[in-house]
Each structure stands twice: as C-alpha cells, then as structure tokens.
Amino acid sequence: MPWTKLQIEREEPAFDDPDGHVGRKISYGEALHEALDQALERDPSVYAMGQGVDDPGGMFGSTLDLHKKYGGQRVFDAPLSEESTVGMAIGSAMAGMRPVSIHNRPDFLMMAADQIINHAAKWSYMFAGQVPIPLVIRACIGRGWGSAAQHSQSLYSLFVHVPGLKVVVPSTAYDAKGLLITSIADNNPVIFIEQRWLYNHQGYVPEEIYSVPFGESVVKREGKDVTILAVSHMVIESLRAAEQLAEKGIDVEVIDPRTLAPFDEQTLLRSVEKTGHLVVADLDWKTAGFAAEVLARVAEKGFSYLKKPPVRVALPDIPTPSSYVLENAFYPGVDDIVQAVEELCQGKLSETLGEEFE
Amino acid sequence: MNIPVEKLLDLYTMLSRIRRVELKIEELYHLDEMKTPIHSSLGEEAVSVGVCSNLQKEDYIFSNHRSHGHYLAKGGNLKAMIAELYCKETGCSRGRGGSMHLIDTSVGHMGSSSIVGGSIPHAVGAALASVMQNKNLVAVSFFGDAASEQGVFFESMSWAALRKLPVVFICENNFYSVCSHLTARQPNIDIYKRPRAFDIPSELVDGMNLAEVCEKAQKAIEHARSGQGPYFLECRVQRWRGHAGSGDPNKEKYRKPEDLDETNVRDPLKEFKEILFAGGVTESDLTQIDQKLDAEIQDAFECAQNDPLPNPEDLEKHLFC
Numbered sequence: 001m002p003w004t005k006l007q008i009e010r011e012e013p014a015f016d017d018p019d020g021h022v023g024r025k026i027s028y029g030e031a032l033h034e035a036l037d038q039a040l041e042r043d044p045s046v047y048a049m050g051q052g053v054d055d056p057g058g059m060f061g062s063t064l065d066l067h068k069k070y071g072g073q074r075v076f077d078a079p080l081s082e083e084s085t086v087g088m089a090i091g092s093a094m095a096g097m098r099p100v101s102i103h104n105r106p107d108f109l110m111m112a113a114d115q116i117i118n119h120a121a122k123w124s125y126m127f128a129g130q131v132p133i134p135l136v137i138r139a140c141i142g143r144g145w146g147s148a149a150q151h152s153q154s155l156y157s158l159f160v161h162v163p164g165l166k167v168v169v170p171s172t173a174y175d176a177k178g179l180l181i182t183s184i185a186d187n188n189p190v191i192f193i194e195q196r197w198l199y200n201h202q203g204y205v206p207e208e209i210y211s212v213p214f215g216e217s218v219v220k221r222e223g224k225d226v227t228i229l230a231v232s233h234m235v236i237e238s239l240r241a242a243e244q245l246a247e248k249g250i251d252v253e254v255i256d257p258r259t260l261a262p263f264d265e266q267t268l269l270r271s272v273e274k275t276g277h278l279v280v281a282d283l284d285w286k287t288a289g290f291a292a293e294v295l296a297r298v299a300e301k302g303f304s305y306l307k308k309p310p311v312r313v314a315l316p317d318i319p320t321p322s323s324y325v326l327e328n329a330f331y332p333g334v335d336d337i338v339q340a341v342e343e344l345c346q347g348k349l350s351e352t353l354g355e356e357f358e
Numbered sequence: 359m360n361i362p363v364e365k366l367l368d369l370y371t372m373l374s375r376i377r378r379v380e381l382k383i384e385e386l387y388h389l390d391e392m393k394t395p396i397h398s399s400l401g402e403e404a405v406s407v408g409v410c411s412n413l414q415k416e417d418y419i420f421s422n423h424r425s426h427g428h429y430l431a432k433g434g435n436l437k438a439m440i441a442e443l444y445c446k447e448t449g450c451s452r453g454r455g456g457s458m459h460l461i462d463t464s465v466g467h468m469g470s471s472s473i474v475g476g477s478i479p480h481a482v483g484a485a486l487a488s489v490m491q492n493k494n495l496v497a498v499s500f501f502g503d504a505a506s507e508q509g510v511f512f513e514s515m516s517w518a519a520l521r522k523l524p525v526v527f528i529c530e531n532n533f534y535s536v537c538s539h540l541t542a543r544q545p546n547i548d549i550y551k552r553p554r555a556f557d558i559p560s561e562l563v564d565g566m567n568l569a570e571v572c573e574k575a576q577k578a579i580e581h582a583r584s585g586q587g588p589y590f591l592e593c594r595v596q597r598w599r600g601h602a603g604s605g606d607p608n609k610e611k612y613r614k615p616e617d618l619d620e621t622n623v624r625d626p627l628k629e630f631k632e633i634l635f636a637g638g639v640t641e642s643d644l645t646q647i648d649q650k651l652d653a654e655i656q657d658a659f660e661c662a663q664n665d666p667l668p669n670p671e672d673l674e675k676h677l678f679c
Contacts, residue, residue, distance in 0.1 A: 045490075045491075079517065079520065081516060081517065083479070084479040084510050086479075087476070087478070087479025088486060088517055091468075091481060091483020091484045091486070091497070092484065092487040094418075094469070094480060095418065095484040095488065095491075096487060097483075114473060114476060115476070118476060119476055124676055124679045125676050125677050126451060126469070127451050127459065127461045128454050129675075129676040129678075130451075131463060131468055133679075163677055164678070187679040
C-alpha cells in the first residue's frame with residue numbers, strides 16, 4: 001500500500017467535537033455528497049456534470065450513484081473538454097440553470113481558464129448585473145502517491161486574484177456541506193476547492209440542508225500568543241501543531257477563513273491585535289500566493305499590532321516532485337508550523353524554560 | 359424562393375437598418391465621442407438578418423466582437439446600443455461593456471464575448487438548458503472563421519453532437535482575421551466540412567445572398583428545434599472594412615489582389631433589392647422604409663449623445679449579481 005494511502009486514512013484528533021454538536025458524524029466526502037444530493041432534490045435547475053461523476057468511484061464518493069437517483073439528464077459524465085464544459089455550464093446558467101461542474105483536480109481547470117476568468121468572472125460586471133452566472137466549479141487538490149507536478153496544485157490564489165470569482169476552501173465536513181449549499185445557492189461563479197486528504201475526516205453534520213455564510217471565518221481554537229491563519233488542509237496541520245505548542249506553553253489561535261474571496265479581514269485583524277504574531281499556513285506557493293495577500297493586508301491595516309515580522313508557511317516555489325522522499329521535503333506541515341511559531345515566540349520560550357529551571 | 363412580400367419587406371427593413379446604423383456610426387466615429395473599438399458589420403449584414411428572421415423572440419443568440427448586426431437582427435434595442443457606444447449609463451451594458459459587449463436579454467441576447475470562440479460553448483449550454491427546461495428553444499452561435507481555429511470550437515461541436523442539442527452554429531467566414539488571410543491560418547478553407555466529422559449536418563451558404571441565408575437558416579433551425587440535434591452553416595461573406603475602426607486604411611498592405619478588385623465586391627443590400635423589385639416592390643416603397651429608419655437612427659444618436667455618463671462613484675457596482 002502506498003504510504004500516502006495511510007496518510008489519508010489516518011485517524012485525526014477529533015477537532016470537530018465541540019460540546020453541543022448537532023447531527024451525525026460523517027466524513028467530508030459524505031458531507032459533499034449529501035449537500036449535492038439535497039441541492040438536486042430541492043431545485044430542478046441544479047445539475048452536476050464532470051468526468052466520472054457517474055462512475056463506480058463517483059468523484060471520491062462525493063457524487064456516488066446520484067445519477068441513479070436523478071437520472072442522466074441531471075447528473076452526467078463529461079468529455080475531457082474542460083473549456084467547453086465550463087463554457088457550456090456558463091451558457092446554461094445564462095438560461096436559468098444552476099450547474100455544478102466537477103473536476104478531479106484544480107490543475108485541470110487551467111484548460112477552462114478562458115471560460116472561468118474571461119467569461120464567468122466578467123459577465124456580471126461587463127453587463128451591469130443583467131445576467132447572473134450561478135455556477136459552481138468543484139475541484140479537489142491532490143497530494144501523495146507520487147502525483148507529481150500536474151495532479152497536486154492548489155491554484156486557488158490565481159482565482160482569488162480575479163475579481164468576480166468567489167473562492168471557497170472548506171476544511172471540515174460541516175463546512176463542506178454548508179459551503180457547497182451556499183455556493184450552489186449563490187448567483188455568482190464560485191470556485192470550490194477541496195483537498196483529497198480531507199475526504200475521510202469525520203465531523204458532526206446536521207442532516208437537514210443548511211448554509212454556511214461566505215466571508216465569515218471560524219476561530220478553530222482560541223489562543224493569546226500567536227495567530228495562525230490556515231487554509232484548507234493546513235487547518236488540520238495547524239490544530240495538530242497547536243496541541244504540541246500548548247505542551248510547550250505557547251497558546252496558539254487558529255483561524256480558518258473558509259472562503260478566500262470574500263475574505264474575512266476583521267476576525268484576522270482582531271486576532272493579530274490580541275496576539276501580535278502571525279503565521280499563515282497555506283497550501284499554495286509562497287510567492288504571490290494567498291499567504292502573501294494575507295500578509296499584505298495585515299501590513300496595511302494592522303502593522304502596529306505586529307510585534308515581529310509575520311511568517312508564511314507555504315509551498316516552496318518549485319513544482320511538486322514525485323518521489324516520496326522529495327514530496328515529504330516539499331510539503332510543509334505540523335513540524336514547520338511548530339518551528340515557525342517557536343521562532344516567533346523565542347522570548348516567551350526562554351521565559352518558560354527559565355521558570356522550569358528555577 | 360417563395361417568400362411573401364410582407365416578409366420580404368421585413369427582411370429589407372432589417373437589412374437596411376443594420377446598414378444605415380453602421381454607416382452612421384462610421385460617419386461620426388472620427389469625432390471620438392464613441393470611445394469604444396468598433397467592428398463593422400458592413401458587407402456581412404445578410405447573415406444576421408437571414409438567421410434571426412427565422413428565430414423566435416425567446417430563442418437565444420450568442421455573439422462575438424463583430425456584434426452590431428447580430429444584436430440588431432435579433433431585435434436588440436437600438437437606443438441602448440448606440441448609448442453603449444457613447445459609453446453612457448443608458449447603454450445596454452450601462453457603459454461597462456462597449457461595442458463588443460452588447461446585450462438585450464428581452465430578446466434572448468445574453469451578452470456577446472470578444473474572446474474569439476468564447477461564446478460558442480455558451481450557445482451549447484443554453485441549448486442544454488432549453489432541453490432540461492422542456493422549452494423547445496433554439497440557441498444560435500455566431501462566430502467568425504478564426505474562431506474555427508480554437509479548440510473550444512471542436513469541443514463545443516462534440517458536446518452538441520454527443521447530447522443532440524438544439525444549437526445552430528453559424529460561421530461567418532469573411533476570410534480575414536484582423537489582417538491574416540484564411541489561407542495563412544488554415545490548411546484548407548472548407549470549414550463547413552469539419553462538423554461532419556461529428557455527424558453534424560452542415561452546408562455552405564452564400565452569405566451575401568439574403569434569400570439563400572434565409573432558406574438555409576430556416577432548414578437548420580427547424581432541424582434543431584425538432585430535436586434532431588445541431589446544425590452548422592458556413593456563410594461566406596465579405597468584410598468591407600478593416601478589422602476594427604472605420605474604413606480600411608491599410609487594405610493595400612494586406613488584402614489579396616482579388617479582394618482589392620472593386621468589381622469583385624458584392625453588396626447584399628443591392629442584391630436583395632433586385633429580388634424585391636422582381637416581386638413588385640418599387641423604389642419608392644423602399645425609400646419610405648429608409649426614411650423611417652433614418653429618423654429612428656437619428657433619434658437614437660441624439661438621445662445617446664445627450665444621455666448621462668456613468669457615475670464614477672459606481673465604479674465597483676455590479677461586480678457580483
């Protein structure tokens with residue numbers, strides 16, 4: 001069994017077990033499935049298409065057998081023609097449908113870049129809001145199995161850069177369902193970026209249909225020493241790091257923005273005002289990536305809060321390598337986050353150590 | 359062909375309307391009040407008119423940068439179009455789109471794209487929606503010869519054939535992409551044969567002959583509406599002007615010698631008049647129509663010139679719906 005298979009199926013700490021939880025515990029993948037199922041049931045203008053959505057795997061289970069329930073007119077396979085598929089989705093949206101265009105990997109969205117960036121993102125502004133494009137584009141970031149450079153890119157920063165797109169990055173089962181519902185209900189194009197390693201994560205999810213608002217982050221863990229703003233799977237890595245850091249006496253606050261566009265600046269700025277330290281844990285490249293944008297905003301609006309220069313824990317500026325040895329070196333994770341935080345808190349650490357020596 | 363006189367006059371009215379609007383735009387363009395890149399339909403008007411005269415009001419059209427003719431032929435609002443060229447808040451896109459991005463949703467015109475080939479899949483999507491909604495509407499995609507060089511052209515035909523969608527592809531082949539001749543860009547010029555690889559029926563059409571466009575478009579649209587799937591027409595036309603702007607100041611530098619020979623230049627309006635006269639229509643019947651058109655066009659320009667500009671405070675408005 002490839003080693004990353006084990007990574008995907010590993011048990012995670014129960015980060016989504018707050019007191020007073022609602023619903024049953026289901027996986028991120030099951031939550032996505034349930035959201036799409038309920039959206040299809042609720043609104044006949046919703047349809048889903050994409051390569052393999054009706055195959056035995058059903059997009060890692062997230063679309064499994066929905067074609068049997070809703071028929072091949074509403075859930076159907078697509079040719080490897082990403083540009084026209086997204087273009088067709090846009091055309092159908094102009095005519096009143098709510099398409100969900102599903103793509104295995106963000107890497108493949110590059111073939112549809114013209115339709116996403118030049119068309120979907122422009123239609124509202126260019127025509128003064130006369131034709132809504134209620135389009136959801138789903139894609140799942142790959143990692144491991146030696147996926148290499150063309151099956152592992154997150155690329156969400158590219159879409160965040162383009163005005164007219166909303167960009168959603170759920171990290172929990174609860175958010176996966178609620179944000180997918182919100183995305184389908186939205187009258188604008190939404191890029192919905194999943195992460196493959198999150199698919200088996202379990203969380204409490206209400207059975208009924210519900211929506212999670214865009215532009216509202218969640219403080220996953222409160223703390224007073226350092227703020228970590230973490231994106232997608234990095235939320236899990238950051239929460240693991242926070243547990244290790246707590247043992248060393250460092251109290252970390254972890255924020256999950258959940259949507260990168262719109263981005264909730266206020267929660268972040270309030271947190272940085274409190275902690276004075278910022279680490280951004282991102283799944284994208286360091287240069288001109290989302291983490292850079294977060295740092296820019298904090299520099300513009302919260303510079304005086306910062307006690308030390310903020311830190312980006314992000315991918316090195318190289319393509320993803322294939323060999324697991326290189327892959328391991330390539331991806332930042334818990335250890336990198338712990339190290340980044342420790343370096344920010346050197347003063348505090350020596351204080352703590354000093355106390356211990358007394 | 360047997361077209362009743364009333365329909366002949368309707369066709370003439372639309373043909374003449376587009377011609378007169380384009381000439382008026384050209385006449386005033388040098389004043390630099392229409393600050394938007396125009397792409398004249400002059401010479402190519404018959405295709406828009408012939409196709410759209412066979413469509414219902416609710417049917418969809420999808421258009422490109424050379425958009426004026428399509429918009430007017432589908433019944434788009436003239437005042438809103440001219441105001442758009444004048445960059446006014448009253449424009450069909452509220453001054454956010456310009457000449458290449460016209461829209462009139464009340465007649466099924468859902469917005470034109472200036473990315474060559476970009477709107478072809480939109481027509482396929484609208485056709486898909488029509489099937490899903492049991493509406494029996496047809497979607498028409500207008501594009502030029504250069505769009506047939508894009509990958510999305512082939513992809514869109516593949517989708518339309520795969521799902522047997524009611525879409526009619528109209529390729530307006532004017533043989534020039536900016537200044538590049540078709541023969542420099544494509545291995546052979548028979549664009550209409552390519553859809554046959556997807557089992558899409560197709561025909562070559564003399565796009566300078568309105569009666570022929572009308573007849574073949576009718577057949578294509580009926581084919582699509584009756585559930586038999588997509589249809590493709592390659593309409594060969596002459597682009598009278600340069601790629602953009604008014605006139606064709608560099609024509610000696612890029613046109614083929616045969617295209618520079620004035621005796622080869624055809625006029626769809628003049629040719630259609632011959633059919634009208636043969637059907638008993640008189641010169642004075644047409645003069646009456648033209649006078650009405652001129653008054654309407656004059657009014658549209660005057661309104662547009664006097665209409666308010668967008669408010670800079672609204673710069674960020676409309677990013678999202």
